[in-house]
Amino acid sequence: MYYHMALARALDERVWNLSRQGAIPFAVSGRGQEAAQVALAAALRPGRDYVYPYYRDVALVLHLGVTAEEIMLAAFGRLADPSSSGRQMPNHFSHRRWRIVSGSSPVGTQIPQAAGTALACRMQGEDAVVLVTFGEGASSTGDFHEGINFAAIHRLPVIFVCENNGYAISVPERLQVAGPGMVGRAAGYGIAGASVDGTDPVETHRAAAEAVARARSGNGPSLLEVRVLRLDPHTSSDDDNTYRTPEEKAAMRAADPLPRFRRRLLDSGVMAPAEADALDAQITAEVDAATAAAEKSPVPSPADLPRHVYAGSPTEVRSWRR
Amino acid sequence: MAEMSILEAVRRAMREAMEEDDRVFVLGEDVGPRGGVFQATAGLFRQFGPDRVLDTPIAESSIVGVAIGAALAGMRPVAEIQFADFIHPAMNQIMNEAAKLRYRSAGAWSCPLVIRAPYGGVHGGGLYHGQSVEALFSHIPGLRVYAPSTPADAYGLLRLAIRGEDPVVFLEPKRIYASVRGPVPDGPEGIGLAAAVRRQGEDASVVAWGMMLHRALAAAEALAAEDISVEVLDLRSLRPLDEDAVLATVRKTGRLCIVHEDNAMCGYGAELAARVAEKALFHLDAPVRRVAGPEIPGLPYSPTLEDDVVPTVERITDALRELATY
Numbered sequence: 001m002y003y004h005m006a007l008a009r010a011l012d013e014r015v016w017n018l019s020r021q022g023a024i025p026f027a028v029s030g031r032g033q034e035a036a037q038v039a040l041a042a043a044l045r046p047g048r049d050y051v052y053p054y055y056r057d058v059a060l061v062l063h064l065g066v067t068a069e070e071i072m073l074a075a076f077g078r079l080a081d082p083s084s085s086g087r088q089m090p091n092h093f094s095h096r097r098w099r100i101v102s103g104s105s106p107v108g109t110q111i112p113q114a115a116g117t118a119l120a121c122r123m124q125g126e127d128a129v130v131l132v133t134f135g136e137g138a139s140s141t142g143d144f145h146e147g148i149n150f151a152a153i154h155r156l157p158v159i160f161v162c163e164n165n166g167y168a169i170s171v172p173e174r175l176q177v178a179g180p181g182m183v184g185r186a187a188g189y190g191i192a193g194a195s196v197d198g199t200d201p202v203e204t205h206r207a208a209a210e211a212v213a214r215a216r217s218g219n220g221p222s223l224l225e226v227r228v229l230r231l232d233p234h235t236s237s238d239d240d241n242t243y244r245t246p247e248e249k250a251a252m253r254a255a256d257p258l259p260r261f262r263r264r265l266l267d268s269g270v271m272a273p274a275e276a277d278a279l280d281a282q283i284t285a286e287v288d289a290a291t292a293a294a295e296k297s298p299v300p301s302p303a304d305l306p307r308h309v310y311a312g313s314p315t316e317v318r319s320w321r322r
Numbered sequence: 323m324a325e326m327s328i329l330e331a332v333r334r335a336m337r338e339a340m341e342e343d344d345r346v347f348v349l350g351e352d353v354g355p356r357g358g359v360f361q362a363t364a365g366l367f368r369q370f371g372p373d374r375v376l377d378t379p380i381a382e383s384s385i386v387g388v389a390i391g392a393a394l395a396g397m398r399p400v401a402e403i404q405f406a407d408f409i410h411p412a413m414n415q416i417m418n419e420a421a422k423l424r425y426r427s428a429g430a431w432s433c434p435l436v437i438r439a440p441y442g443g444v445h446g447g448g449l450y451h452g453q454s455v456e457a458l459f460s461h462i463p464g465l466r467v468y469a470p471s472t473p474a475d476a477y478g479l480l481r482l483a484i485r486g487e488d489p490v491v492f493l494e495p496k497r498i499y500a501s502v503r504g505p506v507p508d509g510p511e512g513i514g515l516a517a518a519v520r521r522q523g524e525d526a527s528v529v530a531w532g533m534m535l536h537r538a539l540a541a542a543e544a545l546a547a548e549d550i551s552v553e554v555l556d557l558r559s560l561r562p563l564d565e566d567a568v569l570a571t572v573r574k575t576g577r578l579c580i581v582h583e584d585n586a587m588c589g590y591g592a593e594l595a596a597r598v599a600e601k602a603l604f605h606l607d608a609p610v611r612r613v614a615g616p617e618i619p620g621l622p623y624s625p626t627l628e629d630d631v632v633p634t635v636e637r638i639t640d641a642l643r644e645l646a647t648y
Contacts, residue, residue, distance in 0.1 A: 050395065085428035090559075094427045101394060102427035104418050112384040113419070116391025116399075123347070123373065123397060142411070153379070178498030309428040309463050311487030 001042060001063070001201055003279060005019040005034040008059035009258055010069055011286045012232075015090065017077045018291075019236040026074050027236040028091050030056035032229035033163055035257035036198030037133075038063045040226075042160060043212045044131060050099045050117050052110040052132035055091040056163065056230075060133070065098045068286050072294035073107035088298040096151040099128075108138035111147030111160065118156035118221075129157040136177055137168025139185070148223065152189040157215035159208070160223045161200065181239035186223035191212055198226030199257035229255060242293040324506055331473040331500040331506050332362050332438070335480035336400060340370055343398060346484060349376040350402030350438075350565055358426060358442055360403055380407055386415040386437060393435040394423065398484055406441035406493065407453040420489040421464030435489045436480070440496035442533050442583050443632040446450035449620030451641035456531075459491045460561045460593070466490040467516075467560040471535035473504040481510035491503040493560075499602055501534060514557040517567035523553030526577035529568060529594060531557045533635060541638035550646045560590060560621045568594055569602045576607035577645045583632050586614035608648035615643045 012029035014259035030037065032057050041063035041220070053060055058071060070082050074093075077086035083094040083102065084170035094102030101117070103110050121128045138144055139162055151158045162182050166173050186193025191267075192214060196207045202215075204226050211222035215218065229252050235238040267270040326334070339346045348363055354377035357364030378385050382403055389399035403409045409416070416437065423433045443452045451553040462466045466488050470476040476494065483490035494618075507513075520535065521542050530538040535556045542552035555571050557564065572578050578598055581590035591612040598610060613633045615621075621631055 082430070084426050087428065088426050090428070094430060096430040101391075102423060102431050104422065104426070106418055107413055109387065109414060109419050112415070113389025113391035113394075115384070116388035116393075117395045118391075119388060120392040120395035121390075124395075142381070143383055143387060143415075146379070146381040149381070149404075150384050150388055158538060195370045213510060262337065303356075308424050308427075313422070 001038045001069040002271070003283070004039045004059050004063040004318070005258055005261065006033065006147060006219050006280065007068060007199070007283050007286065008034045008037070008062050008242075010283050011071050012058055014287050014320065015071075016236060018075065024077070025092070026089055027075070028055050028089070029216045029232045031200065032252065032256060034230035035201040035261060036163060036191070036204045036228050037224040039201040040131060040133070040207055043208035046131070046190055050101060050114070050121070052101050052103060052109070052114045052130065052137060053093045054103065054110070054138070054163070055132050057093060057134070058091065061093045061095065061100055064099070064100060066093065066095055068290035069293050070095070073108045073297055074213045074220055076297070077295045077299070078297040080297050085304070102106040107139030108134060108143040110134065111138070111143050112150060114158050114160070115147045115151040115156055115221060116160045119149060119154065122156065129159060129212055131159045131161060131212075133163055133245055135168060136162055136164040136166070136173055136182060137171070140176055146192070146204060147220065148189050151221040152191045155218070155220035156219040157218070159211045160221060162223070162225045163228050164225050165228045167230055167234070168271035169234040169238060169257050170240070182225040183223065190208060191220055192222040193224070193311060194222070195225040198228035198261065201257070201261060212281055229257070231256065323508065325474050325503055326341055326506050327500050327503050328470070328473050328476045328495065329360060329362060329539050331477035331479060332494060333364060333366075333464055334506070335477045335484070337366060337369065339481060339484045339541060340366065340374060341401075343394060346400065347376065348400045348402065349389060351380055353377060353402050360496060362438070379443055380560050382412040383415050386412040386420065389419050389435050389437070390415060390423070390433055393433045394431050396450065400436045400438060400484060403439040404506040405436060405451050406455045407450045409437070409439050409455060410603060416459070416465070416489070416491070417462050421462045424433065424488070425464055432487055433439075433489045434487050436483045436489065436492055436600055438492045438494060440494045442495050442497055442498070443621055443628065444497045444624060445628065446625060447621060448623035452621035454582065454615070455476040456493055456560050456582070457589045460590055464489070467493065468558065469493045469495075469531040469560050470496060470558060471532050471556055473502065473506050473552040478510055479558065482495055482513050482515075485510065495564060495604045497533050500534060515562060515564065517564035517569070518556045518560055519553060519567075521552065521554040524574060525551045526546045526579060526642050527553045527555060527575045528579045528638065528642060529555045529557060529571070530580060530581040531560065532583075534583060537633060537638055538624035538637045540583050541642055544635065544639050545646070546644070550643060552642055552646070559573060565597055568597065572598050572602045572646045573605045577648065578606070579611040579613060579641050579645050581638055581639070583614045583615050585617050586612050587617055589614055598624065602615040608645050611641050612644050613638050618631040
C-alpha cells in the first residue's frame with residue numbers, strides 16, 4: 001500500500017511539474033488523497049470488481065493494476081494511452097482489463113452508471129461488486145441522489161465512496177453540503193453509511209472491506225465518506241491562494257498522510273529505514289523511466305479521429321444499404 | 323407477414339428481442355404491470371417478470387445512467403422515456419456519456435443501448451406532451467437516431483437498434499401509434515437503414531419521417547388529382563442520414579420540400595437544405611421549401627390552435643403545389 005501511495009505521489013508531482021514546464025497541457029492531482037485510495041483498492045478484486053474512479057484517483061488505479069507508464073502516456077496524450085488514446089484529459093481513467101470504467105468531466109454522472117453495472121452483474125449472476133468514487137461536490141448533483149436511490153431500491157452491490165477533501169474547486173463544503181453531513185445522507189436511503197479518516201489507510205481499509213463484504217453478500221449498497229486532504233489547487237489551471245489561507249495550507253501539509261504512514265511503518269518496524277529509502281529511489285527511477293517512455297511514444301494521428309465514434313468504421317449509410 | 327399497428331410492432335420487437343437474448347431488458351416509468359402509459363410494454367412484465375421489466379423512479383437521468391452502466395457491462399437495455407418531452411433531464415447522460423463512451427475510451431468500452439421516446443404532436447398534449455426532439459439528438463456524433471413511420475419499420479428498426487452496438491435514440495410517432503396499420507415482416511433479417519421512396523414522382527420531392535410522412539403522402543395523393551406528381555422520401559434513420567437518397571430525389575425532380583413538426587430554426591430540415599445546397603445546387607429548379615412548426619416554445623393545448631402549429635396536409639399540399647409550379 002505504501003508503495004502505490006508513494007508512486008502516485010511521485011507521478012502527480014512529475015505530471016504537475018511537466019505542466020508547469022509546458023511539456024504537457026494540463027495536470028490534476030490526487031496529492032493528499034492517496035491513503036484512502038489505496039485502502040479502497042485493496043478491498044477489491046482487481047479485474048473482477050468494477051470501479052468507477054474520479055479524476056483524483058491515481059493511487060486507486062495504480063493499486064488496481066494501472067502502471068506508471070500508462071499514467072504518463074495519458075498525461076502526454078499518446079496513442080498508446082489505454083484510457084483514451086490521447087483523447088481525454090489526464091486522470092480520466094479507463095482500463096478494460098482492470099474493469100476501470102471510462103469517466104467524463106461533468107461530476108456525478110458515474111453514480112447512476114455504477115448502479116446500472118451492479119444491476120448487470122446481478123442479472124448475469126456475477127458476484128462482482130461496483131465501487132464508485134466522487135468528490136463531495138458531486139454529492140450536490142441529481143445523479144448522486146438518483147443513483148443511490150436506484151441502488152438502494154434494488155439493494156445493488158455498490159459502494160458509493162465520497163472522497164471529501166473539503167473543496168469543490170474553491171467552494172468549501174459548508175456551501176456545498178447541507179444537513180448533518182455526507183454520511184447522514186445514507187440514512188435517507190436506508191443504506192449503511194460510515195465516515196472515516198481518509199488519511200489513515202488502515203481505518204479506511206477496514207470500512208471499505210466491510211462495505212465490500214456487505215455488497216458481495218447481497219446486503220445492499222453503502223455510502224462511505226473518506227475525509228481527505230487536497231494538498232494541491234484543483235488543477236494546474238487553479239490558484240488556491242485566492243480561497244485558502246497560508247495557515248490552512250500549512251496545517252494540511254502537517255497532516256499529509258504519506259509521511260505519516262511512512263513514519264508509522266518505520267516506527268512499527270514493518271519497514272526498515274534502508275528499505276524505505278530504497279523504495280523511494282526505485283519509485284523515482286520508475287517515474288523517470290515512465291516519463292521517458294511516454295515522451296518517446298507515438299502521438300495519435302488526426303487520421304484516427306473518426307475511429308470509435310461508432311462500432312465498425314462507417315459513419316456513412318452506404319455500406320448499410322440493403 | 324402479420325398486419326398490425328405501430329404500437330403493436332414496437333411491442334413485438336421488444337418481446338422477440340427479449341425471447342431471443344437474455345441480455346435484453348426493459349426499464350422505464352410505468353413499464354411494469356401497467357405496460358407503459360401507451361401500452362408499448364403491455365404483457366412483457368407478465369411474460370418476463372420484474373427482473374427484466376423494471377419500473378423505475380421518475381428520474382430520467384438515472385433511467386439512462388443505469389442503462390449505460392448495464393450496457394457497458396454486457397447487457398442490452400431498452401429504456402423507455404415516457405414522452406420525448408421528458409428526455410431533457412437525461413441529456414447529459416445521453417450526450418456526454420452514452421454518445422461519447424466508445425470514442426473517449428478509444429473503443430475499450432461501448433454502450434449498446436436503446437432509448438425509446440414517443441414524440442411529436444398529439445391531440446391536447448400541450449407544451450410537454452408533444453415535443454419533437456430529433457434535431458437535438460441528430461446533432462450528436464456517436465448517437466444513432468431512428469424515426470420509423472410504418473409498423474414494418476417500427477418493428478425492424480427497433481430490432482436493428484437492439485441488436486446494434488451503438489446507443490440509439492428511437493423516436494416513435496405516438497399520434498399514429500394505433501391509427502397506422504400495416505404488414506410487418508416475420509423477422510428482422512434484411513432490415514437496413516437506407517431511406518425509402520414511399521411514392522414515385524417527377525415534379526417535386528418531399529422528405530419526411532414519422533407522422534409527417536403520412537401527411538406528405540396524403541398531400542402527394544391530393545396533388546395527383548391536379549396532375550402534379552410528387553415523390554415522397556421517408557428518411558427512416560436521421561443519424562446516419564442516407565444523403566445519397568436525398569440527393570437522388572433532388573436530382574430527379576429538381577424541387578425539394580422538407581416537412582417536420584419541429585420548428586424550422588436549426589431544425590433537421592436545415593441540415594438537409596444545406597447538404598442539397600452543397601452537393602446538388604445546380605439540380606434545383608426552385609428554392610428549397612421547409613414546412614415546419616412555428617418559432618414558439620411548444621405546442622398549445624387548445625385544440626383550435628394545434629392545427630396552426632403541426633403541419634397539416636393542406637399546408638404541405640399548398641407548399642408542394644407552389645414548388646411544383648415555381
